[in-house]
Each structure stands twice: as structure tokens, then as C-alpha cells.
Amino acid sequence: MLELIEQTARTKSIVFDVPGWGRHRAGQHVDVRLTAEDGYQAQRSYSIASAPEDRHIELTVERIDDGEVSPYLADELLAGDEIELRGPIGGYFAWEEAPGMPVFLVGGGSGIVPLRAMLRHHRATDSAVPVRLLYSARSLDDVIYRDELTAADAGDVRLTLTRRQPAGWTGYGRRVDRELVAEVCWPAPERPLVYVCGPTGFVEAVAGALVSLGHEAARIRTERFGPTGGETP
């Protein structure tokens, strides 16, 4: 492991050099396995935050305070440590350009991670497909990849801050509900391809809103990170 980057107070990116890594697809994940000295093992999935074109593999882990694996990865890992990865895994929640289909990405909290890989892939390939991100975080300080997502050349990125908005904030300041989805997403007849990722409750609410607005369920891909009913970012 090469480098640790603090993204927010609760979130760290881990940058790896993985010998013999085959190319991954934007949106795929890896399984991380930790083995204690007594042989006890714990394994969790983490999305790949880097694009297939990036030089290194990057994961971004949010610390869940009472969690088994994430506090270790976010707080105790040191640059130079080695951890065991298996992957890349998953094909359903992966994006590759399909001509003419706009792509709507909706992320809540750490659900931004695979969507960020898709945005970077979109940029690295100079894709002409329109892509738009709606990202929900509690406050500006909780926005993962904040500099990248708020840069002048970030593309079509819309942020919503659900708990605290800084003075003069011009983005959204509410939860991602049906009304907000209707405002930000392309209308159903344009048949956007949609990727939704975040805590289970968030993903279900957004997917439900999209279906109620007439979007075909088959065009909505979802990835759930947290436990059932997890708090909405």
C-alpha cells in the first residue's frame, strides 16, 4: 500500500500498487480480507474508487464507529502495510459507454465511491455521453473527493447538503426525494441509465422515486452499502 489520503474526518482513501492487477471496470469492487495473528479473518467489500485508466488502485473507506473492519482500515493502517485484496468483482454495477445513453449517477455518503470511478473513466475516455451526478452528504465537510467534485472542470455535479449548508450555499439543501430526482434527472422518455449507490434506505428511496417518475426499473442499477434501513446521508 502506497499512500493514505484523508478525505473527510470519517473517510480515508487507500492507494495501492497491486502487482499483476488486471484491468477493472468502473463501478466494480474488491473484497478486503484481514487476518489477525490468531488466524481470525474478516472480509468486507469496498468499491474501487479509481478509474481503469488510473495508475494506482484506490479504495475509500468510511469509518463505522462500531464496525469490525472499517475502523482498522480508516484509522490503523499505515503506509507500507500490506492487506489482502480479491477482485475485481461484480459486473452489474459497472459502467461502460453506450452511445447516446445519458448517465445519471446518484450517491449518498460513501456511495459516491464507485460513481467517482465512473466519472473519472468518463473523463479519461473523453466520452461524449452526457453524465450528471447528484451527490447527497450531510455537510460540505462530509463531501468525499470535495476538491475534485467542486473543481471548475468537474462536469455536471450537483450537491445536496442535508444537515448543514455553509453561508451563501447555492446547491441543494434537502434529501434526495421524488421532487429532487424529478428536478435533476433527465425525464423518463430520454431513458437515462441510472446508477444509485449508498446506504440501503437511501438507495431504496431513490430507486422508488425514479420508478414512480416512469423510469424503467431495468435501467436503474443499484448498489447497497449499509444495513437495512441505514440512515440517509
Ligand SMILES: Cc1cc2nc3c(=O)[nH]c(=O)nc-3n(C[C@H](O)[C@H](O)[C@H](O)COP(=O)(O)OP(=O)(O)OC[C@H]3O[C@@H](n4cnc5c(N)ncnc54)[C@H](O)[C@@H]3O)c2cc1C
Ligand atoms: C459491493 C459493496 C461495496 C462497498 N463499498 C464500500 C466503499 O467503497 N466504502 C465504504 O466505506 N464501504 C463500502 N461498503 C461497505 C463495507 O463493505 C462495510 O460494510 C463497511 O465498511 C462496514 O464494515 P465494518 O466491518 O466496519 O462494520 P460491521 O462490523 O460489518 O458492522 C458494524 C455495525 O455497523 C452497521 N453498518 C455496516 N455498514 C454500514 C454502513 N455502510 N453505514 C452505516 N452502518 C453500517 C452494521 O449493521 C453494524 O450494526 C461496500 C459494501 C458493498 C456490499
